[in-house]
Amino acid sequence: MNFALTEEELMIRDSARRMAGEQLGPLVATLDRGGGRQEFLDNLRSAARAGFASLCMDERYGGANATTVAMALAIDEVAYACPSTAVTLALTNMVTFILQAFGTDEQKDRYLRRFADGSYVSGAFALTEAGAGSDPASMKTRADLEDEGFVLNGEKIFCTSAEYAGLFVVWAVTDRSAPKGKGISLFLVEAGTPGLVVGKAENKMGQRGSATNTVIFEKCRIPRSALIGRLNDGFRIAVAELALGRIGIASLALGIARAALDRTKEHVKQRVQFGQSLANFQGLQWMIADREVDIEAARLLILNAAAKRDRGEPFAREASMAKLFASEAAHRVTDTAIQLHGGFGYVEDAGIERLARDARVTRIYEGASEVQRMIIARHALQ
Structure with a gap:
C-alpha cells in the first residue's frame, strides 16, 4: 500500500x-x-x-x-x-x-x-454520563418535545472544553419507550443558553491545560431546529463520530510517544555512566528499538485507517486497531522514557513524567482499550 x-x-x-x-x-x-x-x-x-x-x-x-x-x-x-x-x-x-x-x-x-x-x-461533546460511559446507549438525559421545541434535562460528565466551548453537541433520549439505543437524538446547544450549566473543571492527572467539566441541563429549552439529523437517530451518528474520533486520539497518542522517545534518545546519548554514554549499552539499545517499532506500527495503523476513510471504505475496525495500539504504545514508550531517564524522568523539570501523565488517558477516552478489543473481536468473528 x-x-x-x-x-x-x-x-x-x-x-x-x-x-x-x-x-x-x-x-x-x-x-x-x-x-x-x-x-x-x-x-x-x-x-x-x-x-x-x-x-x-x-x-x-x-x-x-x-x-x-x-x-x-x-x-x-x-x-x-x-x-x-x-x-x-x-x-x-x-x-x-x-x-x-x-x-x-x-x-x-x-x-x-x-x-x-x-x-x-472550540466545540464540546455532551455524551458521557455517570451511568453511561463505555455504554452510551444507557444514557438518561432526556429531551422532551413541546410545542415550541425541546426541553433538555440531565447531566453529562467529562465534557472536554465545556467552559470555553461555543457550541455543544448533545445526545439525549427522545423516546423512552424505544429499545435501548433506538430512541436517542442529537442536538446543537449554544453556549449561554438558559438552563445549560457548566460545572467546575476536574482536577486531572494529565492534559491539565484542557478543561474537563460536568454539564447540567435544567429545563434547557432549545428550538426544533436544534435537532441534528432525524429524530431518534442520534446513536447511529454517535457511532460514526466515535470511529473518526479514534483516529484523532490515536494520532494524539502517537505525538506524545514521539516526543517522549525523542527526548529519551537525546538523553541516553548525552548521559555518561561507567565511563561511557548510556547509548552504548546493548540492553538500553534494545529498549529503544522496541519503542521505535511501537511508534512505526502505530503510525502505519493510523495512516491505514485514515486512508480507508478517505477512500470511502468502512474503517471502524481499523480505527479501533489504531486507537488501541497507539494508546497502549504511548504507555509503553513513556514508561520506557522514565526508566531510561532514571531519577531525572521522575522529577518535573525533565518533562517526561508529564508526558506519561498526558498519555495515560488515551487508553480511556474515545473508547477504552477494552472496548476497542470488543469491537475488533466482533469484526474478526463476524
Whole structure:
C-alpha cells in the first residue's frame, strides 16, 4: 500500500509542526501547573484561523477541505508539543465533522464559519454520563418535545472544553419507550443558553491545560431546529463520530510517544555512566528499538485507517486497531522514557513524567482499550 503523502498533506503537517513548536511548546509546562489559560485560548483561536479546527470542513464554510490523513498528521504534530491543545483541536474537528455530515444547510451556514474564523475557540461533546460511559446507549438525559421545541434535562460528565466551548453537541433520549439505543437524538446547544450549566473543571492527572467539566441541563429549552439529523437517530451518528474520533486520539497518542522517545534518545546519548554514554549499552539499545517499532506500527495503523476513510471504505475496525495500539504504545514508550531517564524522568523539570501523565488517558477516552478489543473481536468473528 502506498502511504506517500500528497503535497497538501505535507504542507499541513509542516505547518502544524511550526505552529506547535513556536506557539504551543513554550506554554505546555505553564498549562500543566494550572496557568496560562488566556494564552491557551489565544493559541486555540490562532490555530482555528490557520485552519486546524476545520481541517476536513468544506472550503465554502472556510474549512481546509483536507483529507483524514492530513488531520491525523496535524493532530500528531500538535500533540508532540502540547497534548492539551491537540485534544481540544481533535474534538473541535469532530464537532465540525458532525455538523457538515448531518447538519441542515441552515445549521452549517450558522455555525461552521464560527469554527473556521476562531469565533468559537472550540466545540464540546455532551455524551458521557455517570451511568453511561463505555455504554452510551444507557444514557438518561432526556429531551422532551413541546410545542415550541425541546426541553433538555440531565447531566453529562467529562465534557472536554465545556467552559470555553461555543457550541455543544448533545445526545439525549427522545423516546423512552424505544429499545435501548433506538430512541436517542442529537442536538446543537449554544453556549449561554438558559438552563445549560457548566460545572467546575476536574482536577486531572494529565492534559491539565484542557478543561474537563460536568454539564447540567435544567429545563434547557432549545428550538426544533436544534435537532441534528432525524429524530431518534442520534446513536447511529454517535457511532460514526466515535470511529473518526479514534483516529484523532490515536494520532494524539502517537505525538506524545514521539516526543517522549525523542527526548529519551537525546538523553541516553548525552548521559555518561561507567565511563561511557548510556547509548552504548546493548540492553538500553534494545529498549529503544522496541519503542521505535511501537511508534512505526502505530503510525502505519493510523495512516491505514485514515486512508480507508478517505477512500470511502468502512474503517471502524481499523480505527479501533489504531486507537488501541497507539494508546497502549504511548504507555509503553513513556514508561520506557522514565526508566531510561532514571531519577531525572521522575522529577518535573525533565518533562517526561508529564508526558506519561498526558498519555495515560488515551487508553480511556474515545473508547477504552477494552472496548476497542470488543469491537475488533466482533469484526474478526463476524
